[in-house]
Structures are given as C-alpha cells and as structure tokens.
Amino acid sequence: MSHKTDIEIAREASKRPIQEIGAKLGIPSDDLLPYGHDKAKVSQAFIDGVQDRPNGKLILVTAINPTPAGEGKTTTTVGLGDGLNRIGKKAAICIREASLGPNFGMKGGAAGGGYAQVVPMEEMNLHFTGDFHAITSAHNLLAAMIDNHVYWGNEQDIDVRRIVWRRVIDMNDRALRQITASLGGVANGFPREAGFDITVASEVMAILCLARDLKDLQKRLGDMIVAYRRDRTPVYARDLKADGAMTVLLKDAMQPNLVQTLENNPAFVHGGPFANIAHGCNSVIATTTALKVADYVVTEAGFGADLGAEKFMNIKCRKAGLAPDAVVIVATCRALKANGGVGKADLNKENVEAVKKGCANLGRHIANVKSFGVPVVVGINHFVSDTDAEVQAVKDYVKAQGSEAILCKHWAKGSEGIEDLAKKVVQLAESGSSQFAPLYPDEMPLFEKIETIATRIYHADEVLADQKVRDQLHAWEEQGYGNLPICMAKTQYSFTTDPNRRGAPEHHSVPVREVRLSAGAGFVVVICGEIMTMPGLPRVPSAETIRLNDAGQIEGLF
The missing domain is CATH 3.10.410.10 (Formyltetrahydrofolate synthetase, domain 3)
Structure with missing residues (x-):
C-alpha cells in the first residue's frame, strides 16, 4: 500500500501530450487550443460540428451528506471514468474547476485523490486556463458600469439603495462581505453599502455553466437584474449595455478545458458554481460536448444528493434537455460512522453499529434519487481502516433498499480497483430502465x-x-x-x-x-438558515503551508 501524498502521485504521472488525449475522442489537434503541453480548450467550431451526433450514456456521481471523514466523490468520478475505459468503453469524465478560495482555506484541491486523479493537479487548483479570472473580470466590469452610470447622471433612474449586483473575488475574504463603497467625496460617486461574494457564487458563473453557446451566453448576461428603479421596476444588465463587453471577456472561458486522468483518459474540467449556493454542476457545454464524442460520460454534482443531485436533475437536466442513465451514490464506512454519531477521533475504530445507524442517511439519498426515476448503485469508497464487517453491513443495508453496494478500491489501485462498479454501471445504463423526470413541473407556483x-x-x-x-x-x-x-x-x-x-x-x-x-x-x-455567499478562512488556513520547494515544485496544495 502506497503512502504517497496525492501531490507526489500527481507529480510522478506519465502525462501524454494533450493532442493524444483529444485524439482518443476524435478531436483534431487543430481544434485544440493548447495551454502548455497538458491542457487545452476545445474550439467552438468543433463543438458546433458534432451537435447532430447521438448522445452517449450519462452517469451522475453523487454522495451522502459530506462529513469531515471524507467521501471521495470526485475521486470516485475519476476512478469510474478510468474503470469504464479499462473494461473497453470509450469514456470521458466531466468535473468542475476548483475555486482558489477553498484551496487556500480548508477544503484543499478538487482533482480526485490517490491513484484516481486528474492532472496537472497544481495548475487545475490554481489559475488553470484563467476561466475564473475571466468570470471575476466580467462580473466586476458590470459592477463598475452600474456605479459609473449613476455617477454620470443616472438616466435609468436607479435607486442606489436597491442596487442588487454585488462584487466578486475568488478568495475567502470575510472582511469584504459587507462594505461601504464610493467614500471620499464628489469625485468618487455616491456612497452606498456594497459587498463581495466569492466568484463561484456569481450569477455569471451559473450562466457560463448553463449557456449553450456565446449567443445564449450574451442573452442570459443581458437578462440579469442588477438594480431596481425608484418605481421598483427592474434594471437589466442590457439596459446598461454591459452584455457585449462581458461576453467578449468570457469568449475563451466558454470553451471547455480538456485534461487527462493519471491513466491518460480524457477529462473535461469546466465551470464550478458554488454547490450550496448555485447549482454546483460542470458546464452544460462540457457535458453535452462530451456526450457527442464519448460513449460514456461520468459527471459529478456538488455535495450530497439532497443538494447536488437535486439541482443536477431539476436545474441542469431540465435546462439542457439531459437525462442520466444511471446514478452512483458514493459513501464511505467512515462517513456513515460519522452520520451514526461517531466523533472524528474514533473513526478508525471498528463500529458496525454506528455504520448501521448512519446508513439511514444513505437510505434517504437512495430513495431520493430513485424518485427521479433513475437506477441507482452505491459505490463504497474504500479506506484502509475499513473492516470486512463494516463493509458487509453497508452491502446488506443497501440490498434491503433494493439496490447494490460495490466496494471500490480506485484510490489505492486506480482503474483496477473499480472494475466491478464500472461493469454494474454499464449494466444499469444499457438496461434502458431510466424513466427520468424532474421533481416538479415548470408551471407549479x-x-x-x-x-x-x-x-x-x-x-x-x-x-x-x-x-x-x-x-x-x-x-x-x-x-x-x-x-x-x-x-x-x-x-x-x-x-x-x-x-x-x-x-x-x-x-x-x-x-x-x-x-x-x-x-x-x-x-x-x-x-x-445561516448559509454564507462569501466564506472566511479558518484559524489555520491551508495557505500557511503552501510553498515552493527547492526543486521549484509546489508543496502543500494537498
């Protein structure tokens, strides 16, 4: 058993040139816009050219409610993509980009773990291809144009007390949650209360992830409500003529990014709306493109199935006309023990009763996902400390719920450790048993x-x-x-x-x-409840231990 850190494993990866990865999906190198040797954007021309092809099978990976014990949803998404390729399926994965804020805060990076990772891990968790910087810039351009409009005579009659467009920054910075802007006299405009959200909570991020193309993007940007007039009517971004320039800033960010797993399989990493505030899914354009070039597409949604899967089904699938063919719910014995009331310090001790008690959480998620008419399988993401009795307790419980739980060892063994789950997913997806329907109709109040x-x-x-x-x-x-x-x-x-x-x-x-x-x-x-749209850093932020070592490599990101 290897005890290397995720970053050490990622550093030893034998990456292939990104053109080779694109070739696996039939993307010509002319349609890949390279960012270095190991990442590229897929051209809009190529995307437009594959729209008449049939769709592959769509597999959603979701999880039980997250605990400090860790679930490994992204790790399982990556592992399953590798596993499907291993059993001879042409598969691609679609995951979200990581936000800088949590990387330097508490959460750490978001590219999988162990031997089921996407690389280049460091770049993905830092500036990557600049998509989030573009979103930040477009969002704040609009904010500047609103205050500027008011300054130069306010012909839209904006009520400055009812400006609802906040500013954003891709950093956890609680000091900016609520601020006073435009202090310092006449030359600086009209003082007002304002504030910042984290970039991933921006409506621009949500739009980038739901827009079908640049035209759709510009229309949606124009439709955003930024303020209200004195007569309470809404002021739209298009009223301030901001939508064109914002689209220009987002032109490249709209194109999905192609990278690779440790096993050199294709991965689309694009978009990353905050999962407990926005809809928390990979971009529609990345998912729909992947479905045109791969036979299987494995994607994830944020956090537990009550948040991520619900929004994936009710928002993303509804808007994009998609329907998942099968759903994997990720659970760990450790997280189930935590749900059964065990404290973090005792999670490594065998406690079959706590696992059984915590299974109620898993059961609720199984029932919820099934209520969308989609077949479900549970993936038990294996930890070294798990005992056979604990794993068996989960399997027995899930069987009683009418589903199957499969032990997955992709973290330690890569695709070899997740073949059983890959085969089960194929069986479910090929059975054609998915009768997907959203939870509520559009016309419901x-x-x-x-x-x-x-x-x-x-x-x-x-x-x-x-x-x-x-x-x-x-x-x-x-x-x-x-x-x-x-x-x-x-x-x-x-x-x-x-x-x-x-x-x-x-x-x-x-x-x-x-x-x-x-x-x-x-x-x-x-x-x-108490949910925040701008997180803060913890008492000991990860940023304190992130540095360059003597070899010029990044340490501490994981």
Whole structure:
C-alpha cells in the first residue's frame, strides 16, 4: 500500500501530450487550443460540428451528506471514468474547476485523490486556463458600469439603495462581505453599502455553466437584474449595455478545458458554481460536448444528493434537455460512522453499529434519487481502516433498499480497483430502465416548488417564510418568472438547515431567510438558515503551508 501524498502521485504521472488525449475522442489537434503541453480548450467550431451526433450514456456521481471523514466523490468520478475505459468503453469524465478560495482555506484541491486523479493537479487548483479570472473580470466590469452610470447622471433612474449586483473575488475574504463603497467625496460617486461574494457564487458563473453557446451566453448576461428603479421596476444588465463587453471577456472561458486522468483518459474540467449556493454542476457545454464524442460520460454534482443531485436533475437536466442513465451514490464506512454519531477521533475504530445507524442517511439519498426515476448503485469508497464487517453491513443495508453496494478500491489501485462498479454501471445504463423526470413541473407556483423540495427531498414538515418572502415570490410570478426552477442555498452537512443534525432527520422545518432572482441563469435562489455567499478562512488556513520547494515544485496544495 502506497503512502504517497496525492501531490507526489500527481507529480510522478506519465502525462501524454494533450493532442493524444483529444485524439482518443476524435478531436483534431487543430481544434485544440493548447495551454502548455497538458491542457487545452476545445474550439467552438468543433463543438458546433458534432451537435447532430447521438448522445452517449450519462452517469451522475453523487454522495451522502459530506462529513469531515471524507467521501471521495470526485475521486470516485475519476476512478469510474478510468474503470469504464479499462473494461473497453470509450469514456470521458466531466468535473468542475476548483475555486482558489477553498484551496487556500480548508477544503484543499478538487482533482480526485490517490491513484484516481486528474492532472496537472497544481495548475487545475490554481489559475488553470484563467476561466475564473475571466468570470471575476466580467462580473466586476458590470459592477463598475452600474456605479459609473449613476455617477454620470443616472438616466435609468436607479435607486442606489436597491442596487442588487454585488462584487466578486475568488478568495475567502470575510472582511469584504459587507462594505461601504464610493467614500471620499464628489469625485468618487455616491456612497452606498456594497459587498463581495466569492466568484463561484456569481450569477455569471451559473450562466457560463448553463449557456449553450456565446449567443445564449450574451442573452442570459443581458437578462440579469442588477438594480431596481425608484418605481421598483427592474434594471437589466442590457439596459446598461454591459452584455457585449462581458461576453467578449468570457469568449475563451466558454470553451471547455480538456485534461487527462493519471491513466491518460480524457477529462473535461469546466465551470464550478458554488454547490450550496448555485447549482454546483460542470458546464452544460462540457457535458453535452462530451456526450457527442464519448460513449460514456461520468459527471459529478456538488455535495450530497439532497443538494447536488437535486439541482443536477431539476436545474441542469431540465435546462439542457439531459437525462442520466444511471446514478452512483458514493459513501464511505467512515462517513456513515460519522452520520451514526461517531466523533472524528474514533473513526478508525471498528463500529458496525454506528455504520448501521448512519446508513439511514444513505437510505434517504437512495430513495431520493430513485424518485427521479433513475437506477441507482452505491459505490463504497474504500479506506484502509475499513473492516470486512463494516463493509458487509453497508452491502446488506443497501440490498434491503433494493439496490447494490460495490466496494471500490480506485484510490489505492486506480482503474483496477473499480472494475466491478464500472461493469454494474454499464449494466444499469444499457438496461434502458431510466424513466427520468424532474421533481416538479415548470408551471407549479414558486413557493410550492420550494415546499416540494423541502418535504420530498429533505423530509421537512414545513417551510417557514415570512410575508415579505412570499410577496416577493408572487411579484416575480406576475413578472413572468414563475416557471423558473428553484435553487436551494442551504448547508451541505444535513438534510435540515442545521449543519449539526446528521443522519436522516424527520419532522423539521426549513426557514427561508431571503430569496434572490437569478433571471439570467434562470432560477430563483432560496437562502435557508445561516448559509454564507462569501466564506472566511479558518484559524489555520491551508495557505500557511503552501510553498515552493527547492526543486521549484509546489508543496502543500494537498
């Protein structure tokens, strides 16, 4: 058993030139725009040229509620892509780009782990191909144009107290959550309250990940509501003529990035909306392109199935006309023990009873995913400390739920350790048993959609929302936004809005703090409990241990 760190394993990877990886999918080297030797963007011309091809099979990887014990959802996504290639399928994976903020904070990088990783790991977790910088720039260009419009006479009659467009930065910086802008006198404009979100929470990010092409991108950017006039009518980005310049800044960022796994299989890494605030999925353009050039596409959605899979189904699939052929729910014995009430210090000790108790969380996720009409298999991501009895307890539980749990050892062994899961996924996908349907129809009123998610996915008894929130939802319905899907912003750690309530709680309430209309992205964000749109750094941020070593290599990113 290897005890190398993820970064050491990634550093030893024998990478192939990116043109070779593209060739596996039939992408000519002229249609790859290289960023160095090991990453490239796929040209819009190539993407346009493959649209009439049939789609491959779409496999979603999701997970139980995350715990500090670790689940390994991305690791399993990568491993499964390698495993499908190993058993002779032409497979590609589609994952999200990593945000700089969490890399220097607590979460660390997001490129898989062990022998199931995507490389170049360091670049992917840092500036990569500059997509997030482009999104940050486009977003803040709009912010500058709003204040500038007001400064030069405000012909749109914007009420400066009702500017809703905040600024963004790709860093965890709590000092910027709430600020006062334009201080310093007449030359600097009109003082007002403002604030920053993290770039991955920007509506521009959500739009980039849902837009079909540049034309669709520009239309959606123009549709964003940035402020309200004194008569309460909305001011759109297109009213300020910002949509054209924003599209220009995003021209290259719209093209999906192609990289490779440790086993030299193709990986599209594109987009990364915050999963507990936005919809948390890889871009539609990357997923749909992959489906045209591969027979199997393995993609992930953010956090547990209650957040990521629900948004994947109800927002991404609905908007893009996609339907998953099978879903893998990732669980670990450690995380199930944590859901069963075991503290972090005791997770390495065998505790079959705690595993059984924690399985209630897994069971809820299985039932939720099945409610979308999609076949489900559970992947047990193996840890060295797992005992046979613990693994068997999970397998027995899942069998009783009418599904199968398969032990996966891709972290230690790469594709060889996940062949069983790959074969099962093929069996499910080829069976044609997926009867996918979203959870609610477009025409259902907004508040009823919120209640549907809360009661059916979270098993809540009720949604608590004051009259102000309900009136706001009614107003949007009258303005023609009633058919939009809901994007729930809530803690990822629990089915409730209390991050400390593990397992599968019943009879709780979902308090709605505020609602925000993302008219360009095309969803209504419902902010529940204490969720933050700008995280802070922890007491000991990862940034303290990230450095260059004497050989010029990056240390501490993982």
